[in-house]
Amino acid sequence: xxxxLRVTVWNEYHHEKHNPEVAKHYPQGIxxxxxxxxxxxxxxxxxTATLGEPEHGLSEAVLDETDVLLWWGHRRHxxxxxxxxxxxxxxxxxxxxxxxLHSGHYSKIFKRLMGTACTLNWRHxxxxxxxxxxxxxxxxxxxxxxxxxxxxxxMYGEPFDxxxxxxLIFLAWFKGGEVFRAGxxxxxxxxRIFYFQPGHETFPTYHHxxxxxxxxxxxxxxxxxxxxxxxxxNVQRKALEPIG
Amino acid sequence: xxxxLRVTVWNEYHHEKHNPEVAKHYPQGIxxxxxxxxxxxxxxxxxTATLGEPEHGLSEAVLDETDVLLWWGHRRHxxxxxxxxxxxxxxxxxxxxxxxLHSGHYSKIFKRLMGTACTLNWRHxxxxxxxxxxxxxxxxxxxxxxxxxxxxxxMYGEPFDxxxxxxLIFLAWFKGGEVFRAGxxxxxxxxRIFYFQPGHETFPTYHHxxxxxxxxxxxxxxxxxxxxxxxxxNVQRKALEPIG
Amino acid sequence: xxxxLRVTVWNEYHHEKHNPEVAKHYPQGIxxxxxxxxxxxxxxxxxTATLGEPEHGLSEAVLDETDVLLWWGHRRHxxxxxxxxxxxxxxxxxxxxxxxLHSGHYSKIFKRLMGTACTLNWRHxxxxxxxxxxxxxxxxxxxxxxxxxxxxxxMYGEPFDxxxxxxLIFLAWFKGGEVFRAGxxxxxxxxRIFYFQPGHETFPTYHHxxxxxxxxxxxxxxxxxxxxxxxxxNVQRKALEPIG
Amino acid sequence: xxxxLRVTVWNEYHHEKHNPEVAKHYPQGIxxxxxxxxxxxxxxxxxTATLGEPEHGLSEAVLDETDVLLWWGHRRHxxxxxxxxxxxxxxxxxxxxxxxLHSGHYSKIFKRLMGTACTLNWRHxxxxxxxxxxxxxxxxxxxxxxxxxxxxxxMYGEPFDxxxxxxLIFLAWFKGGEVFRAGxxxxxxxxRIFYFQPGHETFPTYHHxxxxxxxxxxxxxxxxxxxxxxxxxNVQRKALEPIG
Numbered sequence: 001x002x003x004x005l006r007v008t009v010w011n012e013y014h015h016e017k018h019n020p021e022v023a024k025h026y027p028q029g030i031x032x033x034x035x036x037x038x039x040x041x042x043x044x045x046x047x048t049a050t051l052g053e054p055e056h057g058l059s060e061a062v063l064d065e066t067d068v069l070l071w072w073g074h075r076r077h078x079x080x081x082x083x084x085x086x087x088x089x090x091x092x093x094x095x096x097x098x099x100x101l102h103s104g105h106y107s108k109i110f111k112r113l114m115g116t117a118c119t120l121n122w123r124h125x126x127x128x129x130x131x132x133x134x135x136x137x138x139x140x141x142x143x144x145x146x147x148x149x150x151x152x153x154x155m156y157g158e159p160f161d162x163x164x165x166x167x168l169i170f171l172a173w174f175k176g177g178e179v180f181r182a183g184x185x186x187x188x189x190x191x192r193i194f195y196f197q198p199g200h201e202t203f204p205t206y207h208h209x210x211x212x213x214x215x216x217x218x219x220x221x222x223x224x225x226x227x228x229x230x231x232x233x234n235v236q237r238k239a240l241e242p243i244g
Numbered sequence: 245x246x247x248x249l250r251v252t253v254w255n256e257y258h259h260e261k262h263n264p265e266v267a268k269h270y271p272q273g274i275x276x277x278x279x280x281x282x283x284x285x286x287x288x289x290x291x292t293a294t295l296g297e298p299e300h301g302l303s304e305a306v307l308d309e310t311d312v313l314l315w316w317g318h319r320r321h322x323x324x325x326x327x328x329x330x331x332x333x334x335x336x337x338x339x340x341x342x343x344x345l346h347s348g349h350y351s352k353i354f355k356r357l358m359g360t361a362c363t364l365n366w367r368h369x370x371x372x373x374x375x376x377x378x379x380x381x382x383x384x385x386x387x388x389x390x391x392x393x394x395x396x397x398x399m400y401g402e403p404f405d406x407x408x409x410x411x412l413i414f415l416a417w418f419k420g421g422e423v424f425r426a427g428x429x430x431x432x433x434x435x436r437i438f439y440f441q442p443g444h445e446t447f448p449t450y451h452h453x454x455x456x457x458x459x460x461x462x463x464x465x466x467x468x469x470x471x472x473x474x475x476x477x478n479v480q481r482k483a484l485e486p487i488g
Numbered sequence: 489x490x491x492x493l494r495v496t497v498w499n500e501y502h503h504e505k506h507n508p509e510v511a512k513h514y515p516q517g518i519x520x521x522x523x524x525x526x527x528x529x530x531x532x533x534x535x536t537a538t539l540g541e542p543e544h545g546l547s548e549a550v551l552d553e554t555d556v557l558l559w560w561g562h563r564r565h566x567x568x569x570x571x572x573x574x575x576x577x578x579x580x581x582x583x584x585x586x587x588x589l590h591s592g593h594y595s596k597i598f599k600r601l602m603g604t605a606c607t608l609n610w611r612h613x614x615x616x617x618x619x620x621x622x623x624x625x626x627x628x629x630x631x632x633x634x635x636x637x638x639x640x641x642x643m644y645g646e647p648f649d650x651x652x653x654x655x656l657i658f659l660a661w662f663k664g665g666e667v668f669r670a671g672x673x674x675x676x677x678x679x680r681i682f683y684f685q686p687g688h689e690t691f692p693t694y695h696h697x698x699x700x701x702x703x704x705x706x707x708x709x710x711x712x713x714x715x716x717x718x719x720x721x722n723v724q725r726k727a728l729e730p731i732g
Numbered sequence: 733x734x735x736x737l738r739v740t741v742w743n744e745y746h747h748e749k750h751n752p753e754v755a756k757h758y759p760q761g762i763x764x765x766x767x768x769x770x771x772x773x774x775x776x777x778x779x780t781a782t783l784g785e786p787e788h789g790l791s792e793a794v795l796d797e798t799d800v801l802l803w804w805g806h807r808r809h810x811x812x813x814x815x816x817x818x819x820x821x822x823x824x825x826x827x828x829x830x831x832x833l834h835s836g837h838y839s840k841i842f843k844r845l846m847g848t849a850c851t852l853n854w855r856h857x858x859x860x861x862x863x864x865x866x867x868x869x870x871x872x873x874x875x876x877x878x879x880x881x882x883x884x885x886x887m888y889g890e891p892f893d894x895x896x897x898x899x900l901i902f903l904a905w906f907k908g909g910e911v912f913r914a915g916x917x918x919x920x921x922x923x924r925i926f927y928f929q930p931g932h933e934t935f936p937t938y939h940h941x942x943x944x945x946x947x948x949x950x951x952x953x954x955x956x957x958x959x960x961x962x963x964x965x966n967v968q969r970k971a972l973e974p975i976g
Contacts, residue, residue, distance in 0.1 A: 093361050115357040116433050117337050117476040127487035132646045132667050137922035139957055158620045161433055161476035171667045176483030179620050179659045179667050189360050189405055190869035225871055232361040232405035239420030243371035376890045376911050381678035383713055402864045402903060415890060415911045423864050423903045423911050434625035469627055581849050603845040604921050605825050605964040615975035649921055649964040665972030677848050677893055720849040720893035727908030731859035
């Protein structure tokens with residue numbers, strides 16, 4: 001029987017302490033509400049980690065017990081230590097799942113794994129977003145109807161400077177006139193990455209049941225398979241056939 | 245009429261000065277022989293740059309006049325300045341083509357653009373390699389028959405830890421029993437990247453007419469289109485439709 | 489010097505003869521207006537072919553002189569002879585370019601080449617469509633700004649049942665609330681395929697200068713490379729190495 | 733709890749009855765030995781179907797109870813009824829998994845789903861094949877070491893005329909000098925397809941424990957998710973937003 005999936009939700013935890021509008025929706029931090037959403041979707045093993053903790057809460061010991069890491073950052077991407085970014089990258093390449101949320105598109109770890117600028121167009125006036133399922137058969141779309149709506153969200157618009165995703169799961173329609181590849185998957189090394197666009201801090205997005213369902217689906221999808229394998233390495237090998 | 249394609253061949257230029265076996269094949273450096281191959285394939289505008297030059301020969305002025313950059317490095321990847329790597333990465337994302345050769349798979353710039361470990365298996369006993377065309381219609385395979393052979397090459401074997409390539413052009417068969425995705429393309433930002441596996445320093449690979457042809461094809465394919473566009477950026481936008 | 493690109497525009501040519509609303513925009517047929525758009529974009533060698541002609545105007549002789557074929561059909565997909573569909577498919581697999589327009593998504597030839605149902609959601613109320621460039625560096629987006637608008641078009645909405653495209657060039661936003669992968673490329677055999685969504689018969693879409701530019705770009709992109717190669721075939725081969 | 737996976741193994745069942753060399757390895761038919769391999773890998777619900785049965789053993793009732801279909805054919809591809817091929821294709825597009833084995837590359841159903849010629853190079857002298865894992869993290873490679881060998885197999889060599897696979901799992905090395913994309917995945921509609929190259933009828937390939945393990949992994953991977961959804965269809969939709 002597979003062991004239970006162990007999840008860590010990382011948050012820079014800045015806006016919630018400095019902006020009352022944000023604190024209203026996320027009084028204990030965005031990470032706690034994301035955690036609540038996972039618990040509500042039958043993922044009981046969820047811890048949290050934040051920027052201000054030693055090693056940003058992402059010690060080797062914590063990562064040893066993390067199957068899937070979620071990442072929310074926005075204002076303080078630059079304050080994340082490069083050594084911790086390298087540590088997380090190495091874990092992903094060795095098989096840890098990673099779910100990158102909203103403004104995490106511009107985090108060091110996402111840019112590191114993509115290799116691109118990860119830029120996009122944006123507007124945080126708060127407008128209706130409608131998320132369309134492009135890949136109805138994909139486990140990340142499990143339990144989602146043809147589309148769902150978020151009453152007020154930040155607009156993220158194309159072009160989104162990412163490598164071509166392996167799979168495109170959701171496309172977003174914004175009332176103001178833009179579109180966005182809002183749910184995308186990537187494989188890097190042995191690890192699986194899911195990017196999901198909704199989640200501006202001034203809106204109650206992470207309380208939305210469909211957003212919560214998609215994130216839980218993404219966590220399950222990104223979970224490493226049971227296989228234990230050597231991590232990627234340059235290895236010298238003897239010939240298997242005569243080469244003389 | 246399009247302006248002529250301007251190419252820069254970069255080489256760490258180390259082995260040639262320290263290993264007589266290498267100097268025998270490349271007395272003026274690997275970069276000069278690669279340059280000769282491009283000249284012989286009707287690409288007349290080729291300059292070179294090496295690690296030991298100021299800014300590794302890759303000043304902003306040089307890159308301003310470079311449409312496609314080729315990269316050969318092996319022993320001294322770590323001596324390449326991170327700032328120059330960032331500069332080259334930014335150029336690729338803005339549209340400069342990049343052709344990464346052989347042991348360049350483990351260069352900072354390739355790992356930076358891939359986001360993965362870029363590891364592989366290897367053996368430099370010198371054995372027959374046969375390169376098979378998998379995508380006969382691709383311009384990088386132009387003028388190449390079903391396959392071609394290199395009498396003695398270093399073996400590079402799977403798994404090669406890269407993101408799934410956009411296109412797989414060549415697969416390599418090695419006499420010792422391995423296979424390798426030897427010719428792959430990637431798009432990153434506005435730039436095109438071609439990785440091509442042959443080229444160990446102790447063998448005369450860059451004198452091989454078919455290797456030269458493929459590299460010239462790769463340079464032509466990676467050349468930026470004529471479009472001048474803004475480089476990727478995060479930009480705030482006004483709504484195009486009423487959102488009230 | 490490459491020989492000039494030879495284009496054939498195919499149209500079922502039905503609505504124009506039976507619906508005055510269509511005839512108003514396309515009195516000589518949709519194919520003639522598409523042809524005009526190509527001529528206006530420096531593609532002078534354009535012929536047309538229609539369903540009612542012998543062999544639907546697609547004899548082997550015509551296809552011998554066709555580098556890129558455009559396809560517009562809607563109401564009479566079922567009247568296209570399976571033998572002609574097989575003939576066109578074989579040509580594409582051997583290298584002929586194919587540009588499939590609008591309701592051609594449901595043509596026999598497109599379904600044959602995709603292998604999927606090619607279904608989608610639709611509404612022909614006539615509403616604003618905005619086409620966003622997702623791949624600004626792609627030659628098919630050459631000369632197109634960040635987006636362009638069509639005042640009245642038929643809505644085509646996701647999910648669009650196609651294999652994952654090789655490249656996604658345009659995403660469409662519709663005023664009524666949907667999104668669509670409106671410009672996609674595929675490689676099949678030696679041939680290149682571009683699907684482009686705009687073009688409902690009751691609207692003057694093929695008179696739109698940006699639509700015309702995209703179609704011309706698509707034709708240039710889909711053109712076969714100069715290489716002459718054997719077409720795909722099952723071939724028995726002798727061993728290149730001793731297998732004893 | 734998910735219901736148990738129901739598998740149907742289809743075989744044309746021709747060679748076994750006419751060629752003693754084949755009958756020696758597969759006295760009851762290739763399908764029975766493939767079935768044995770699935771049973772041995774903890775997939776207990778396996779039935780078989782053959783060309784000679786009514787509706788080739790693939791009635792709607794049988795397909796109603798089939799989660800994943802395996803397909804082995806070689807000499808009698810043309811004798812498969814087009815209506816049955818259409819039926820199987822529709823099932824795949826609606827979510828049924830499909831595992832295509834060896835010479836099934838040239839079956840009507842595989843060509844139908846790929847849209848390409850599906851041609852390749854071949855030689856059935858019987859030579860050593862070594863299958864390399866390219867995607868060690870993929871569930872289809874679960875339990876497989878870096879590579880495994882088959883003492884005598886038919887050579888299948890590139891170019892293999894298929895659309896670019898979604899994922900490349902295995903690459904094959906052949907002693908006679910060729911390479912092949914021997915294990916590939918594709919998504920079509922709601923269905924998942926796995927192509928796996930080994931299995932020439934004159935060799936005991938389907939008795940090989942590693943071949944059996946890969947096929948069982950492929951069956952598990954191709955199984956439909958639990959979601960019940962409407963099958964792909966063209967549907968007219970009302971506007972969700974005012975378009976006036």
